[in-house]
Amino acid sequence: MLAGPADVAAGLAVHGADAVDRSAPASVRAALVARDVPARLAAKDPTIWGPGAEAEAKVRLGWVDTHHRSRELLPQLAELVEELADLDHVVLAGMGGSSLAPEVIARALGRPLTVLDTTDPGQVRAALADRLDRTVVVLSSKSGSTVETDSHRRAYWQAFLNAGMTEAEAARHFVVVTDPGSPLEATAAEMGVVTMVADPDMGGRYSALTAFGLVPSALAGVAVTDLLDDADALSGSLGRDRDNPGLALGVALGAAATTGRDVVALASDGTGVDGLGDWAEQLLAESTGKAGVGILPVVVESPDAPGATGPGVLTVSYGGALAPGAAPGAGTTDVAVNGPLGAHFLTWEYATAIAAAVLGVDPFDQPNVTESKENTARLLADGPLVETPSFTDGAVEVYAPAGAPGDLAGVLRRLLDGLGDDGYLAVTAYLDRRADAAVAELRPLLARAAGRPVTFGWGPRFLHSTGQYHKGGPQVGSYLQVTGAVTDDLQVPGRPYTFGELQAAQAAGDRQALAGRGRPVLRLHLTERATGVAQLLDAAGRTRT
Structure with a gap:
């Protein structure tokens, strides 16, 4: 897929975009160029995304320069x-x-x-x-x-x-x-x-x-x-029809999303800019996930990790500088983006705006983000939800729909079986990102077992990121929420609640927002965190068919 010309400017190159564009029934790049979109975006034209988005775009295009x-x-x-x-x-x-x-x-x-x-x-x-x-x-x-x-x-x-x-x-x-x-x-x-x-x-x-x-x-x-x-050097390319990395990446994202590949696996190629996927994840999910459509970004551990490839998946690797002639990405990569970090930021922002134009959505609003926040505020005012676990398995309390299996591996397997051919699973962990870091290993374990896209997000961090996609994007998601017991809480000074109570309210508020949309939500509460995480990983490993 990476064969053929790359779009290159200011040391940043996008490989593979033309091949993705050729896989569409009609060239997305040609359609955008015919509308003069590259030059209009470089000139901060707020009309690109239609009359409904124009007012917002007028005050949201400052990132271009x-x-x-x-x-x-x-x-x-x-x-x-x-x-x-x-x-x-x-x-x-x-x-x-x-x-x-x-x-x-x-x-x-x-x-x-x-x-x-x-x-x-x-x-x-x-x-x-x-x-x-x-x-x-x-x-x-x-x-x-x-x-x-x-x-x-x-x-x-x-x-x-x-x-x-x-x-x-x-x-x-x-x-x-x-x-x-x-x-x-x-x-x-x-x-x-x-x-x-x-x-x-x-x-x-x-x-x-x-x-x-x-x-x-x-x-x-x-x-x-x-x-x-880095960004300044790249900016001269933004109005061009060729050798415009932002346009090339946006074309690849948009062409893939409108032809059945609306999942983008983001993988570092190991040549620098590690962690860029977490930033790009928010940019793509929150900008495109609305009105029932969107691009689902999945940050994977490597280009060959479970879920990095598969039906409906566009695999995009990213990295820093490469030696002349070096092959970017891995053999399974569809698109490779390599270059300086400042140029990466501007390229991905421009590409996301382009992809949103292809999808027909406003890339600058986030209409569903406030719902979980409002639920959280209400729960803090009214008091916590009273919930009874379906069953307890060791250090894990399981809150599952009626009729669920009575063991941890079984209830996870049932959640995965419910994904079908077009669903995805979002694992959201309201835990300590440092002390409980091992819980992130659930993503590849469950992706291998599911054969469908599996994302992982730390709560409440993801509420400001993929949370918009969960509520506003295609309603095909299932959700595994992991919470944990608090043994040493901390008061929020000047507020009538603790950090633990705020965290619990945020988790419950998001569950309410998802359940209100009829989406499957399985909550696993760790009564002892380290033991519960180990137990969860063991159960996830046993769900593989």
Whole structure:
């Protein structure tokens, strides 16, 4: 599939797109070029996605050239990095688009960054106990009202005061990144905290090259100018019909999705930019998963992992620089994307907007994201749901529909059997992403057993990402939710609930949103986490037919 010409610009190459386009009944690239879409998108034309999306697009296309405006931040960033040089433990408190890009940047470039995008009390406690006197907390929220980030702010503020700092001393340990005029900007002013106002003309998932991506990355020691240079070098290709990597990737995504391959397996090829799949997952799922259609991204462990290939799957590998003549990706890869990280960000954003135009959806709204949030708020106000397990198997309480088998492996097998020929399984784990990391091994185990796409997401992180696709995309998903007992809870200062109660309400709120759509939801609650995870993995391994 990778044979043939590649679209190349600024050191970034997309291989295999033409072959995908040729597999469609009619060329998607030719249709887009006939409408002058590449040049119109480069010029930020808000009419590309139809009259229903035009108003939103008018205020959401800033990502096309935000790398130019972001250069204005560089002197401030240099000054901030110097001023806070003694605070060498950088914690990023943010959700979704506010945290995924800097996490990728730091990971790909080998810089230390603690990302706090959880309400799990164990994970929050561990962060609070780690080098507190040397910690700078970057609070990132576009809306300025994100409940998780506000909870982290309250917890860290209290921890600094408990450590004997004055309010002025505590304020020095925070940096706020938000949109102008947000509630968080006002709160930061009250706290006396440094605020970096971000470019507001785009949604969070398109904000990688704004203050949201650059501030925490710079504090972590990344040379962020290089990211902007990479994007700037690529930007000249955006209006072209050929040698336009963003167009090529968008054509491949759109052509595949409209011809029966609406699942995109994202796999690192091992040549750098590891972790990019987690960022691209949100970008694709939240931008395209609505109105009953969408592209389902599946982040896989390697190009040959279970679920990386198969019926209905477009396999896309990604990586950094390759030696001249080196073959990108693996033998099973349909499309390979290789190049500098800053160019990757702009390429994938442009490609997602192109794919949305092919699908006929608005890439800039997220109409179903608030539903689980509203359910969470109601549950926090009214109290937790009273639920009785169907049965208990060792350290796992099973909450299953009536008539389910009475053993863990059996109930998992029944869930997989219900996927049919067009379904997918989403595993969502409301656990500690560090201490309970092994639970992520469920994805390949269940994918091998199911023969259908299986995704994995950490809660509540995924609610700001694939959660939109789950509710707004094709209603063919089944859901395995894993929750865990909290043995050492943590109060959210100034709120009438704990982190554990917030986490439980978020899990229950999402279950309600999915069940309200008639989707199958199986909840497994670990009464002892380490034992329960081991038991789950063993049961998943025994579901293979």
